[in-house]
Amino acid sequence: LKKRLFLVAVAALAPAVTLLAYNEFAFRRTVAAEVNARALEANRQAVHEFQRILDGAKALLIATSAIPAIHSASSDPASCRRALETIVKSVDWIRTILVIDMSGKLACDTLGTQIGMNFSDRSYFAQALATDGFYIGEYTTSRLTNSGILPVALPIHDDAGRKVGVLASALRLDWLNDQLRERGVTARGALTVADRNGVIVARTPSPERFVGTRIPDAFQHLVNAQKEGIQEAVSQDGTVRILGYSPVKSPPTGLYISTGLSKEEAFAAINRQSYVGAISIGLGICLALIAAWLAGGLIRRPLDRIASVIDDWRSGSGQARTGLNAEKGDVEAVGAALDDLLNELEHRSAATARAERQRDLLMHELAHRMKNTLAVVQAIVSQTMKHSGNLESAAERISGRLAALSSAQNILTETSWSAADIVHVVDSALTPHIDGSERVKAVGPHAEITAQQALGLSLALHELATNAVKYGALSIPEGRVDIEWRVGSDRTLRFEWRESGGPTVVAGDRKGFGSRLTEKIVPSYFGGRAGVHFEPNGLRYLLEGVLEQTNNTVVGHATKLTNLS
C-alpha cells in the first residue's frame, strides 16, 4: 500500500515537476537569447567606439596630408618636420607621423629618424598604396620605443590627385589599452581587439598578459568569419563567456573585436532562481513522499487492524473488535461500522443461542414433568390397586384420582406451571363432585401455591369430596360442607373441611389409600400435618402446614439441568 501511495504521489507530482522543468528550460532559453543579444549589442557598441577612434586617426592623417609642407617634404624636410611636430605634440595617442615617398623612403618624421630609411617592406605602406585609402596595419613592436603599436597609413595625393607618398602613424597600444581600461567592461566580461592576423592589440582586463599574443587557433575562425556573430567560449583566462564578435572583414576593416559577457554572471540571476526552484521542487517531492509514507501508515494501520479483526472473527474469536474511533477518519469510520456490525451479529447470535437453549430446556423440562407425572400416576395406580378389594372399585377410584390430578394440572398449565391461586385450585377440585351446589361453601383468601402443593390439595379435596358424596354430608340433601382456609403472614396455611347435617360417620368406615393420602401424604406436601376428626356434626378435616414460596420453577429446573450436563 505504501508503495502504491508512493507511486500515486510520484504520478501526481510528475506533471508539476515536468511543467516546472519546462518553464525553467524555456526561461533559460529566453535568458540565453537575451544574453546573446546583449553580447552582440555590447560588441557593436565597442566596434562603434573603435570606429570613432580610427575615424579620428583617419581624420588626423587626412588633415595632415593637406598641409603643403607635407607635400614638399622631400624638398623641405625641416618645414615638414615642424608641421608634424606641431600636430604630434597636441595628439597624445600617437608618437609620431611619418611621411614616406613613393619609393618607400622616409621623407620626414618627428623623431629625427634617418631620412631615406627604407619603409617599403612595411605592409601598411604597400597596402595603403594598393587600396588607395586609409589602412589599418598589424601589431608591431616599435623599433624606436620597443612598445606595441598599431600602424595606420593613408596615401598622400598631390593637387592633381596623384599619389605622391604615404602618411603613416601608429596608435599607441598602451594608450589604447588605457582607454579600454577606463571604458571598462561588465563584471568578469572582456573586450578583445586583434589585428587581421589574430594578434591581440588591446584587451581588458589583463592587457599586459594578452597584448601581443595571438588568439588561440581555436578562435581564429571567429577572427576570419564572414560577419559578426555570437559564440560561447572558454576564454584564455578560464572564464566561460558569451562572445559577441566582429570579424576582420567587418568595419572597421582590419580589426577583430570581441566583447565577452561572463556566462556565470549573465546567468547568475537565473541560476539562483533555478537553484531555488530545484530546491523547492526537491523539497516538495520529499514532502509529498513523506506525506505519502505517513498517510500510508495512517491508512494502513487501521486497514491492518480491520483485516486482522475480520480474520480473528472468522476464526472464532467473537470478541475481536477494531476499537477504532469513527471521528478519526474515513478508514476508522469503516472500522467502527465493522465493530457495530460485529456487535450486532454477536448480539443476535447470542439471542438465538439463548432462545435455542431456552427451548431445549423447556423440552427437557416438559419430558421431565411428563415422566414425573407418569411416576405419580404409577404410584396412584399401584397404591389404589393394592388397597382395593376388587378391580371394579379400583378402576373407579383410579379414574377419579387421575381426574383430580388432571384438573390440578389444568390449572398449572394455564399458569405455566409456576404457581396457582389456591382459590382456583379448590374450586377446580370440587367442581366434578358438587357442580353448582349451594351446599358447599368455600371461604379463604387468594394465595399462590406451588405446583406440587396444588396437586396435593387437589388430591385431598378429591378424596374428601368423594367420601362426603358416598358416606358423608353430601350423601343426603340436608348435609353441607364448609371449607375455610387462612394464610398467615409467614405463609402458614390452616385448611379446614367441615361437614354438617350428614349421617353419623365413624372412623372404622375409613381405611386404605384414601385416608393415607389425606392424612399422611397430602400434609407432607405442605411440610405439616393433617387429621380427620369425627365430630357430632360430621367429619372435620384439618390440614396445617406452610405454603412454599413460589418461584419460576422452569428457571429453577433449567439451572439444575445446566449443572447436570
Place this chain on the structure above:
Amino acid sequence: MTSTRPITVLVVEDEPIVRMDAVDIVEEAGLIAVEAANADEAIRILETNPDIRIVFTDIDMPGSMDGIKLAFAVRDRWPPVVIMIASGYRKPLTADLPAHTRFFAKPYRRADIKMALLEVY
C-alpha cells in the same frame, strides 16, 4: 455381607406420592424404609442412622443438593452404601455419577426396583 441388624433403605424423593410408593416397594422387598424429602434431610438421616445400606434417590429435588451431589457425598462419606438413582431426566453419563451407581429411568417398574434391592444382599 452378613449382618444381624435390619437392612435399611433410605428413600429420597420430594414427590410425596411417589415417595410413598417407593417406600412401599422397599417394604414389599422385606427391607426397612426410611424417608427423606430432600438431600439435606437425607444427609442428616445418614449421619444418625448407621443401619442404612442403600440410598434410593431422585435427582431433581429442592434444597442445597440434588440427587447427584447427594450420591457423591454418600460415596465419599459412606463408601459401602449402595446407591440407586431414579430420574425422569435422561440418564447422566457414567462419568458424571459416582462409581457403582445404578440408574433407573422414571417411571420405573416396581419389579425392577424390588429386584435391584434384593440383588444387593
